[in-house]
Amino acid sequence: VSGFGVEHLPYGAILPLGGWTDADAAAAGVAEHLGGRPVLSTRLGSDAVLLPLLVAAGLLGDDPDLAAALLAPTLNPLIELGAPAWRELRARLQDVLPDGADHARARVPLGRCAQVVPMRITDYVDFYASLEHVENFGRIFRPGKPAVQDNWRHLPVAYHGRASTVIVSNTPVRRPSGMLGPGVFGPTQALDIECEVGFVCGPGVVGPIPIDEADDRLFGVALVNDWSARDMQFFEFQPLGPFLGKSFATGMSAWVTPLEALAGARVPPRPQDPEPADYLRARSPWSLDLSLEISINGQTVSRPNASTLYWTPSQMLAHMTVNGATLSTGDLFATGTVSGPEPGSLAELWEGQRWLADGDEVVLRGRAADVELGEARGTVQPG
Amino acid sequence: VSGFGVEHLPYGAILPLGGWTDADAAAAGVAEHLGGRPVLSTRLGSDAVLLPLLVAAGLLGDDPDLAAALLAPTLNPLIELGAPAWRELRARLQDVLPDGADHARARVPLGRCAQVVPMRITDYVDFYASLEHVENFGRIFRPGKPAVQDNWRHLPVAYHGRASTVIVSNTPVRRPSGMLGPGVFGPTQALDIECEVGFVCGPGVVGPIPIDEADDRLFGVALVNDWSARDMQFFEFQPLGPFLGKSFATGMSAWVTPLEALAGARVPPRPQDPEPADYLRARSPWSLDLSLEISINGQTVSRPNASTLYWTPSQMLAHMTVNGATLSTGDLFATGTVSGPEPGSLAELWEGQRWLADGDEVVLRGRAADVELGEARGTVQPG
Numbered sequence: 050v051s052g053f054g055v056e057h058l059p060y061g062a063i064l065p066l067g068g069w070t071d072a073d074a075a076a077a078g079v080a081e082h083l084g085g086r087p088v089l090s091t092r093l094g095s096d097a098v099l100l101p102l103l104v105a106a107g108l109l110g111d112d113p114d115l116a117a118a119l120l121a122p123t124l125n126p127l128i129e130l131g132a133p134a135w136r137e138l139r140a141r142l143q144d145v146l147p148d149g150a151d152h153a154r155a156r157v158p159l160g161r162c163a164q165v166v167p168m169r170i171t172d173y174v175d176f177y178a179s180l181e182h183v184e185n186f187g188r189i190f191r192p193g194k195p196a197v198q199d200n201w202r203h204l205p206v207a208y209h210g211r212a213s214t215v216i217v218s219n220t221p222v223r224r225p226s227g228m229l230g231p232g233v234f235g236p237t238q239a240l241d242i243e244c245e246v247g248f249v250c251g252p253g254v255v256g257p258i259p260i261d262e263a264d265d266r267l268f269g270v271a272l273v274n275d276w277s278a279r280d281m282q283f284f285e286f287q288p289l290g291p292f293l294g295k296s297f298a299t300g301m302s303a304w305v306t307p308l309e310a311l312a313g314a315r316v317p318p319r320p321q322d323p324e325p326a327d328y329l330r331a332r333s334p335w336s337l338d339l340s341l342e343i344s345i346n347g348q349t350v351s352r353p354n355a356s357t358l359y360w361t362p363s364q365m366l367a368h369m370t371v372n373g374a375t376l377s378t379g380d381l382f383a384t385g386t387v388s389g390p391e392p393g394s395l396a397e398l399w400e401g402q403r404w405l406a407d408g409d410e411v412v413l414r415g416r417a418a419d420v421e422l423g424e425a426r427g428t429v430q431p432g
Numbered sequence: 433v434s435g436f437g438v439e440h441l442p443y444g445a446i447l448p449l450g451g452w453t454d455a456d457a458a459a460a461g462v463a464e465h466l467g468g469r470p471v472l473s474t475r476l477g478s479d480a481v482l483l484p485l486l487v488a489a490g491l492l493g494d495d496p497d498l499a500a501a502l503l504a505p506t507l508n509p510l511i512e513l514g515a516p517a518w519r520e521l522r523a524r525l526q527d528v529l530p531d532g533a534d535h536a537r538a539r540v541p542l543g544r545c546a547q548v549v550p551m552r553i554t555d556y557v558d559f560y561a562s563l564e565h566v567e568n569f570g571r572i573f574r575p576g577k578p579a580v581q582d583n584w585r586h587l588p589v590a591y592h593g594r595a596s597t598v599i600v601s602n603t604p605v606r607r608p609s610g611m612l613g614p615g616v617f618g619p620t621q622a623l624d625i626e627c628e629v630g631f632v633c634g635p636g637v638v639g640p641i642p643i644d645e646a647d648d649r650l651f652g653v654a655l656v657n658d659w660s661a662r663d664m665q666f667f668e669f670q671p672l673g674p675f676l677g678k679s680f681a682t683g684m685s686a687w688v689t690p691l692e693a694l695a696g697a698r699v700p701p702r703p704q705d706p707e708p709a710d711y712l713r714a715r716s717p718w719s720l721d722l723s724l725e726i727s728i729n730g731q732t733v734s735r736p737n738a739s740t741l742y743w744t745p746s747q748m749l750a751h752m753t754v755n756g757a758t759l760s761t762g763d764l765f766a767t768g769t770v771s772g773p774e775p776g777s778l779a780e781l782w783e784g785q786r787w788l789a790d791g792d793e794v795v796l797r798g799r800a801a802d803v804e805l806g807e808a809r810g811t812v813q814p815g
Contacts, residue, residue, distance in 0.1 A: 102570040123574040171554075177672060186606045198670045209679070211637075213554050213758040225755035226640075228587045234709040253596075257609075281755070287581045289560060289591040290673020296592070297755040326617040358636050371662070372608035372680040375596040 052421020053250035055143050059304035059423060060124055060269065060372075062087035062167035063097050064165050087122045092304055092423075093146055097162050102155035108145045109138065124168045124305065125379040125398050128251035132265040139307055149369045166217045166301035168249055170232035173299065174369055175245070175275060176207040177199050178360040180390035185397040190283070195408065199402055201413050203322060205360040205368045207382075211296035215381060218303045218425045223369070224407065225297040226431035227281040236432030237278035240405040243386040244343050244393035248362055249305050252377035256370025260331045263363040266376065267308045270337070272413045272425040273308055274300035274382040279396060279404070301381070301412075304423030314338045314417035318361045328371050339422070341387055342414040351398055355415075357389030373420045407431045434474050435804020438526050442586060442687035442806060443507055443541035443652065445470035446480050448540065470505045470548045475687055475806075476529055480545050485538035491528045491617075493523065493680045504664035507551045507688065508762040509652070511634035515648040522690055548687035549600045551632055554760035556598055556682065557752055558628070558658060558768055559590040561743035565771035568780040573666070585706060588743040590750045593658075594679035598764060601686045605659055607790065607815035608680035612663040619815030620661035623788040627726050627776035627796050628768040629738050630656035631745055632688050634761035639753025643714045646746040649759065650691045653720070655796045655808040657683035657768040662787070667743070684764070687806030697721045701744045711754050712747045719744050722805070724770055725797040728788075734781055738798075740772030790814045
């Protein structure tokens with residue numbers, strides 16, 4: 050499968066499905082690690098490669114901290130080891146995986162795996178980093194009023210989302226109910242998605258994180274689908290922001306792409322005017338040239354690109370912690386809807402005239418050269 | 433100490449200080465439970481009573497699940513056991529603790545203990561449940577505009593706060609820096625507090641939680657201080673709500689008072705007009721008659737009462753999950769500023785003319801008849 054070669058090597062946590070028997074696990078020597086617990090894996094082509102089996106085979110060196118981290122059910126201990134350890138693991142995987150014979154027993158076809166959210170998230174933050182998204186929403190839903198608030202160009206606006214409802218790709222999304230207006234309760238009639246890029250962070254640290262140190266706290270990248278019930282959101286959000294209109298589900302791709310795998314996708318960010326405050330000015334600012342794609346029931350409806358975002362990932366992380374807030378290992382932040390010439394939400398695409406129906410399947414995809422981000426897929430179930 | 437008798441018995445997690453030696457721990461037979469890990473405790477007078485020692489002494493029965501839960505470093509496993517187990521534990525504690533001889537070795541003077549946040553919080557939600565608070569803020573900061581938004585009487589407005597910066601009483605609060613206005617970065621010049629009541633929740637469950645089942649998911653009550661940097665908050669909060677102006681610190685009292693200990697404090701809630709939607713209508717609605725107190729540098733400046741809140745705790749929990757959002761064991765939600773005839777924030781008390789100075793010590797207290805809530809204390813450190 051193109052996009053999942055040794056130049057990629059994303060990380061995930063898999064649960065073997067029925068086809069993966071106790072005998073398989075015993076034969077592979079990891080029965081004790083597969084007792085219903087998620088297993089950390091990387092992906093090569095259409096196989097998951099179980100990292101504990103590579104450890105057991107002695108293919109990943111003899112660092113006991115790394116070995117312990119790779120036996121954990123979440124990525125948190127690996128993230129906690131820090132950027133130098135991530136780079137070393139990645140280099141070693143790129144060294145050993147091309148020789149298929151060495152690790153054949155560690156490979157499991159993806160069809161025999163389920164996947165789970167691969168990290169324990171303490172705080173999930175969602176930004177609002179796309180200028181075109183802000184402008185589009187203003188034009189469609191607040192015509193005649195200024196679309197871009199006074200603060201927007203001075204700081205990356207964001208809010209905290211619900212960590213417990215971050216769900217992995219392929220988890221169905223039940224249409225949520227709530228207050229749709231004064232005295233009106235029921236299932237949302239305006240179910241939407243937002244195509245976003247997410248960043249898995251750590252090691253945890255007490256803020257502020259200086260912007261030039263932010264890159265080493267960005268473990269990897271995932272696609273994020275910020276499912277949104279617009280009627281609930283618009284009724285509830287004044288003055289404290291989105292709550293139930295968002296908190297029912299936030300989808301993420303099962304595979305987390307190491308930031309290092311996207312080195313070739315770094316591009317200069319778009320100009321910022323006015324120049325932001327010192328804590329938001331990086332010595333070497335970068336944005337990611339990621340081609341995104343929103344597909345509904347098999348049909349591509351929009352192709353935004355993350356390079357059009359106004360605020361950069363490093364700016365977001367520096368901002369989030371500038372007040373001294375603690376970052377926890379495994380935290381997730383997302384960019385907010387990525388809209389540029391093509392929009393990242395159906396509200397913008399269909400101008401509020403149409404929304405998702407029960408049974409609709411939404412798939413987000415992303416790509417940068419030879420790296421295909423894992424997809425974020427979800428199907429709408431009736432409320 | 434009055435307010436901490438057997439009719440109270442709050443729960444907390446303590447770290448023995450220097451005065452508590454390894455020999456003490458060994459003599460008490462719990463050395464293995466005191467290896468730098470927090471120890472679950474209740475409080476009697478001015479002593480912590482270490483629950484693992486009561487278990488070891490055979491005073492709490494022979495339920496292995498309960499014993500395991502009480503050896504944990506957080507309240508989460510105890511909360512997970514559910515309301516019937518909480519009631520049983522409480523009844524047993526009330527049975528055994530009056531005989532001081534039985535448990536003398538389990539008592540440690542509070543002066544020899546530090547305390548930590550006693551639960552692992554996945555999601556922290558802050559409500560906006562006081563009508564007077566909303567009206568006061570409108571009058572002071574948005575004169576001439578309607579103070580109460582159209583949605584406010586139809587649902588309990590809320591937002592997600594930052595779970596990682598919930599701090600326990602006695603943790604100092606560093607004055608946060610951030611954007612105070614266009615192009616203006618620096619330490620906040622408008623540091624405030626909000627006196628709130630918090631609810632520790634569980635067992636975790638996928639929502640919606642029917643309002644008449646909400647009580648059994650309310651484990652206990654704590655005082656919450658929602659530290660706020662008003663200049664940062666007012667600049668950043670449109671349109672997605674408070675973020676850095678709040679996320680630097682949320683104080684909570686170290687002792688969590690079982691909801692059962694406040695049975696005598698239940699009072700009918702104030703009338704709601706219009707009548708809320710079905711999912712917000714309880715068969716037996718209740719509010720809590722809790723006398724609160726804000727003290728600054730030893731001087732009481734305001735005495736709000738939680739019975740004046742418009743929305744009830746059960747309504748808040750039902751609302752938070754009505755869209756299907758998952759509640760996690762150990763989650764915390766708070767009421768928002770409790771203002772009535774007397775206000776719960778300095779912004780209201782001093783009308784924006786004055787704010788906290790470096791070195792100021794703020795203490796929140798609360799009481800209902802014979803039950804004294806643990807205090808939430810914090811001192812402002814320079815930024």
